[in-house]
Every structure is written in structure tokens, then in C-alpha cells.
Amino acid sequence: MIGSHPDAPASLRPPLPRLLTRAELPRDTIALARFLLGKIVVRRLEGGLATGRIVETEAYLDGDPACHAYRGMTPRNRSLFLDVGHAYVYRCYGTCWMLNVSSEAPGTGAGVLLRALEPLRGIEHMRRARARASVKDLARGPGRLAEALRIDRSLDGIDLLRRGDLWIGSDGARTGAVGESVRIGLTKGAEARLRYYIAGSGFLSGSRTLNR
DNA sequence: TCGCGGATGAACT
DNA sequence: GTTCATCCGCGAG
Numbered sequence: 001m002i003g004s005h006p007d008a009p010a011s012l013r014p015p016l017p018r019l020l021t022r023a024e025l026p027r028d029t030i031a032l033a034r035f036l037l038g039k040i041v042v043r044r045l046e047g048g049l050a051t052g053r054i055v056e057t058e059a060y061l062d063g064d065p066a067c068h069a070y071r072g073m074t075p076r077n078r079s080l081f082l083d084v085g086h087a088y089v090y091r092c093y094g095t096c097w098m099l100n101v102s103s104e105a106p107g108t109g110a111g112v113l114l115r116a117l118e119p120l121r122g123i124e125h126m127r128r129a130r131a132r133a134s135v136k137d138l139a140r141g142p143g144r145l146a147e148a149l150r151i152d153r154s155l156d157g158i159d160l161l162r163r164g165d166l167w168i169g170s171d172g173a174r175t176g177a178v179g180e181s182v183r184i185g186l187t188k189g190a191e192a193r194l195r196y197y198i199a200g201s202g203f204l205s206g207s208r209t210l211n212r
Numbered sequence: 213t214c215g216c217g218g219a220t221g222a223a224c225t
Numbered sequence: 226g227t228t229c230a231t232c233c234g235c236g237a238g
Contacts, residue, residue: 074223096232
């Protein structure tokens with residue numbers, strides 16, 4: 001855990017991650033799901049920045065019955081059809097928001113669900129929304145991740161490759177071994193092994209058996 | 213540690 | 226009216 005106090009002098013704070021460029025993102029959805037592991041989500045909140053390392057993703061492919069774009073474009077899912085690197089945010093089960101990164105070329109509906117973060121910076125800001133959660137549980141699961149970072153519909157469609165209220169960067173950290181499993185919680189397309197995670201991370205959702 | 217059920221709201225059929 | 230990529234708390238083992 002690398003968090004630091006919000007009032008610390010700037011020189012003592014970890015540097016901001018480098019912004020990713022659109023050119024370096026794979027347009028292939030599976031490749032993007034793997035590429036995003038180890039990258040850093042940066043959220044600008046009142047009070048300061050909150051950041052976390054992506055440790056778990058799921059791929060939702062073109063032509064995949066589990067993908068929201070499967071039946072074509074609708075008002076809800078149109079962000080999935082944007083060029084790679086835009087946010088698709090939707091509400092699930094009435095209570096949770098989900099953050100996805102659009103993948104593929106413009107006009108193709110596919111994306112990567114961000115399922116878990118290792119909190120890095122601004123943990124106290126994330127705790128404002130999730131006061132009862134331990135650091136380990138702050139962003140362990142897609143609904144928790146969105147709650148900790150206060151992500152909602154207002155961020156749907158934004159470009160994640162610009163320094164704004166929500167963006168994705170890299171600190172150059174290398175990702176170790178990547179595990180894969182079936183995706184979690186699905187009723188359609190449940191057999192496909194399209195979930196990816198940083199092996200051994202202590203911040204993963206899912207059961208033990210899925211994470212080995 | 214696991215599995216269960218309720219809460220909850222919007223999109224879609 | 227049905228579906229849903231979740232979370233939380235509870236109770237059993």
C-alpha cells in the first residue's frame with residue numbers, strides 16, 4: 001500500500017501516473033483486458049485524488065451473449081460502441097454502478113469491466129463512501145469499486161485517456177503472472193474464461209477457487 | 213468459509 | 226412484467 005496523507009507536501013506524494021495514449025491501447029478486447037491489469041485508475045474527487053491499481057478485469061466481446069451490446073446499440077449501451085478507452089457506466093441490480101472501458105474500433109460494441117482495484121492513494125476519500133470497509137474490501141468487486149470512487153452515470157461516455165474527473169494511467173509497474181477464470185455472476189456466456197487477474201493479489205473479488 | 217435471500221431501479225420485451 | 230456483469234447480512238457447518 002502506497003497511500004500518502006492528502007496534506008503532505010507535493011514533493012512527498014507519489015507522482016501522477018503517466019497518461020496512456022490511444023495508440024498504445026490494444027483494440028482487441030481480450031488483449032485490452034490483460035493490458036489494463038496493473039494500470040492505475042485516477043479519480044478526481046472533492047478533497048483530492050483517489051487512485052488504485054487494476055488487479056481484476058473481465059472481457060465482454062463483440063458477439064458475446066453476455067455483452068450488453070449483443071443485441072445492438074441502445075441508449076444505455078451506446079458508449080460501448082465508442083473508440084477504445086471511453087467509459088461505459090451503467091447501473092446494475094438497482095444498487096450498484098459498473099465501470100467498463102470500451103474496446104475495439106468505433107462502431108463495434110465491446111468492453112472490459114473493471115472488477116477490482118488495489119487502493120493506492122486517497123484512501124481516506126474512498127472511505128468517505130465506504131466507511132465500514134477495510135482497505136482490502138474498499139474496491140474488491142465492481143460495485144464496490146464504483147462506490148469507492150463515486151462513479152455514476154455522469155461519467156458515462158467520457159474519454160479515459162485525458163486528465164479529467166476519471167482517467168487511466170500507468171506508473172510503469174510490471175505485472176507478474178496473470179490468472180484467468182470464468183466471469184463472475186453471469187447467466188449468459190457463463191462458460192467462457194474471460195476474467196483476468198493479477199495472480200496472488202490480495203485485492204481480488206471472487207472465491208478462492210476462482211483465483212488459483 | 214460458504215450459500216442463501218432481499219433491496220433496488222432502469223432498460224428492455 | 227422480466228431481467229440483471231451486486232452487495233450485505235445472516236445462519237449453518
